[in-house]
Amino acid sequence: MTVDLPGMPTDGEQYLEWGNDVVRLVVAHGPDSAPRLVALWHADEPRPDLAALRRSALPVLEVAVLGEGRSGTSGKRHVDGAVAQRLRLTAHREGHADGTSWLEFDLAEEPVAAGAAGTSAGAVPGLRATVTYQAFDGVPAVRSSARITATSTALLDHATTGVLSGLGHGARWEDELAVWEAANPWSGEFRWRRSTLVERGLYDVGMTRYGQVGAKNRITLTSTGAWSTAEHLAQGMVEDARTGRMVAWQVETNGAWHAELGDRYDDVYLLVTGPTALEHQWAGRVGPGAFVETVPVSLAVVPGHASGTDATLGACAAVLTTHRRRGRRAHPDHERLPVIYNDFLNGLMSDPTTERVLPLVEAAADLGAEYYVMDAGWYDDEFGGWWDSVGAWEPSVNRFPGGGLRMVLDRVRELGMRPGLWLEPEMVGVRSPVAGALPPEAFFRRHGRRVTEWGRHQLDLRHPAARAHLDAVVDRLVGEFGLAYLKFDHNVDIGPGTDGGRPDAGAAAGAPEPAGNGLLGQGRAFLSWAAAVMDRHPGLVVEGCAAGGSRTDAASGAVFPIQSLTDQQDFRLTPPIAAAAAFAIPPEQAGVWASADGAMDAEEIAFSLVTALTSRVHLAGRIDTLDGGRRDVVRQGLAVHRALRAAVARSVPVWPLGLPGWRDRWIAAGARDGNDLYLAVWRRDGVVGGGPAGPGPSAGDRKGDTVRLPLPGLIATGEAEVLYPTWGGESVSVVDGGTAVELKLPILLAARLLHLRVTGGERSEVDRD
CATH class of the missing domain: 2.70.98.60 (alpha-galactosidase from lactobacil brevis)
Incomplete structure (x- = not known):
């Protein structure tokens, strides 16, 4: 007015x-x-x-x-x-x-x-x-x-x-x-x-x-x-x-x-x-x-x-x-938060075969995963030479003898999970038949030459041929294999863009344009195409990924129901990433790796699981090597996640120790759902991230094996409960009249997920004088 x-x-x-x-x-x-x-x-x-x-x-x-x-x-x-x-x-x-x-x-x-x-x-x-x-x-x-x-x-x-x-x-x-x-x-x-x-x-x-x-x-x-x-x-x-x-x-x-x-x-x-x-x-x-x-x-x-x-x-x-x-675009995944097992990180690392995948499928089902996602390599008949030949996205024959990829994914469904596959839709390798089958205008070009980066070309999804090609790929894979999940990755940064002309401009098609215009147009076209894929296949979950977290932007978050945060493989280095991610993406959309294998002890497995429990769990690693006791540690963590995921989808972040530093010895991040506060705390002593771990700010509050955790703007109304793991070894108490929690973790590398009932959280009135 x-x-x-x-x-x-x-x-x-x-x-x-x-x-x-x-x-x-x-x-x-x-x-x-x-x-x-x-x-x-x-x-x-x-x-x-x-x-x-x-x-x-x-x-x-x-x-x-x-x-x-x-x-x-x-x-x-x-x-x-x-x-x-x-x-x-x-x-x-x-x-x-x-x-x-x-x-x-x-x-x-x-x-x-x-x-x-x-x-x-x-x-x-x-x-x-x-x-x-x-x-x-x-x-x-x-x-x-x-x-x-x-x-x-x-x-x-x-x-x-x-x-x-x-x-x-x-x-x-x-x-x-x-x-x-x-x-x-x-x-x-x-x-x-x-x-x-x-x-x-x-x-x-x-x-x-x-x-x-x-x-x-x-x-x-x-x-x-x-x-x-x-x-x-x-x-x-x-x-x-x-x-x-x-x-x-x-x-x-x-x-x-x-x-x-x-x-x-x-x-x-x-x-x-x-x-x-x-x-x-x-x-x-x-x-x-x-x-x-x-x-x-x-x-x-x-x-x-x-x-x-x-x-x-x-x-x-x-x-x-x-x-x-x-x-954001509505999607049922925002509320369901199913547990995903992805076989890439510390697992098959883009080298799947029937022999290697099936034990992981059995283990994932046994642990309670709800989706099994086969990551890169399922199309690779050269056993490692696929990087510059991708684009057709046809299942490998050599990797899946005796029934093919269909048999493996059928086994996923038989065990009560839903299958998914990895794709890098915007990329076409220089050796791919698609590189010659599509018209030149369907690719990024600059100064009259097709752009090539690390053996790959970039599709321009404004061109109808590029879009039709990817529509056919997705519809074929979803229809043939009954896929419920697709992971869209993007591992090459193609540079400033394309000046090859707007392929969607009708009579002006092919007219020169600045490279930056081409990049902006293709980015918008890609998100439009991904949204249309989910519209065409209701219930299909599409994960956004770009070399880990290289497209963790609000435009992507408004389209993809789940996004990858990182490619970090060391479970000890993941907490500062996961703890700070809530500033960039809602926790119910943040895919956090929780890697586990038989070489890890129970505290290490719990440490890795705690990192993901207040976000989206991307279970990973050689879970087929876990013995019975270690499997129980994972099962207990996933059971806690299932009990919390409705709260996670409503939660907002809390940082008792501030936003985490890369080498902080103690890290804490909370998810507050009304009067419930779920607080993840990690102790990381030793060498972290290529250098010695440092105390970070407020070092006096986190010396030795004890950390004091202020509750910013909150007051605890009862005692703290340890949700996971529950085998003990820690001591926790509410101090300072409910304004802080004190946690003692004698083990050098350990994590706990706590629950507190709290009041407050609203900002005090500003002095209006």
Whole structure:
């Protein structure tokens, strides 16, 4: 609604306020100014000083056109686009339905004379856009995106609705603002760190006193190529140390993206976007019949918790978890959380045969697995030469004598499990017959040559032949073998994209396009195709995977009911990955390896199982080598998981020791379902992750064989119960009036899953004075 509010802007501007019960935003707009997002805040926070924030406010659509660029400043930053400043609000609509509030802005470029200052010599493009905001009831997060066209042809250098200023208002922002970001290395995923802005190189250089906008550098995170999270998670937070307040962001794409923080008019802005010209070889063509849909961005606001940073981090993750659950594609797997045995990790390692698989099938059924997934190699007649020959996805004859693959999968069903197979659908090996059978336009190409990486080509699923080929593969495999599960992997990052032309563009098919456009189009087409597969085969579970956790992004999480987190094979190194994963993906979608074999003792097996019990269990390893006692340890762990999985599907994360460090000796992660807290705790003494284990932060609380676990914002109302394993050896007690738990684990490598009844979890009221 457009209303008169305190601190109304001048020059005929008006404020439009919108939101839901917990998050609010204000946009200033007028006949002589672009609509600008002035403030975004939580309803429990003091109302912001709108007049003071107006100066640094940025347009709701930050966009730049090739030939014009920026106005008022220059450099690598993606703000102050000249055309963005010429956009005017022409109409707006808002509404509420099915638990969702929405707001739409129609924007049009203000006419200016051809060749006017700040424009190119020709006529201005006449941009037109619709900006959409969305917020779910009870969730302090806003998702936004835009659809952009123009009355004449133009190319966009960048475009996003993911922009918010005012983050450092009134602060010594160099050291009073901090950025949280997560490195995401292969097999060591979800490595969070906190840095002040000055530690990341952003200084107040004082030039605003001389009429300048601010410094010209920025703090950046940029992802290139088809692995959206191969180096960094596609999300982060900005923390205000004065109040503890956090603004979290996520960019919702399975391809290239960019985020930046910069200073502007004595304040700090955040910009999050999909591909850009500067970073990703992207250009958005707009004009009659041509439009650009920006990559969606979500922003969440969480006030600082009275119990400190760890409680605020938990509240922030809870908001993101709820936001993701509300926005994803529905699938029954979100509630069922069946136990999966996958024969890859520490098992067959892509080398299945009838002789090797059947003992694992028998063991998996005996332990209580509900799905058996045969991973890579089932199509390999060369016994190891398959890497550059994949693409046809026909079962191997040599590997499965005496009945073929069908006999093996029939045995899976006979033992009460449901069968699944691994696929790498986007990849075609250079030696595959498919490489020559499909038209050149069905593959990634650059500069007229087919792209090859590590002996493989990349399919472009915008091409009907590529899509028809994969539809035929999936329909044949599901129909012939009665598959209930498919694991879609992606083990090659193909680079910036394809410039071979849009194969889905009708009359314009084959027209050249920037490589970044091709990558974005293929990524969207892949997710659309995967969703259509599940629509066509109701109940089919499709797992998303990309070299472990290299596509753990919100766009993938909105489609795939389960995602792989990592390729880490050492069960001692998996806890910091699994414990931190809840910041990136809801626990009921997080596939966590739980490897077990006969060489492990009971404590080691329990350690490995505890790592997965509050997520999705991907049982793995040579389980056929387990003796009776060790099998009982696994069975007991899976029984606990089955009893908890309904709670896991509703839970939000808790980190009593903060987000885990890679070499922390003690790690703790909880799943809170209302008044029930399920708390996994690991002790890891010795050499961990290539170096000696370190104590991590708050070392005084976790010396020797005892750790004190604060309950951030929670109070235990009774004693702690050890759920798994239950053979003893530990001591656990609730201390400090219920605000902490003390656990003693005398064994150097051990883990326990605890249960507590708790109260609290709600943030204390913010002082409104």
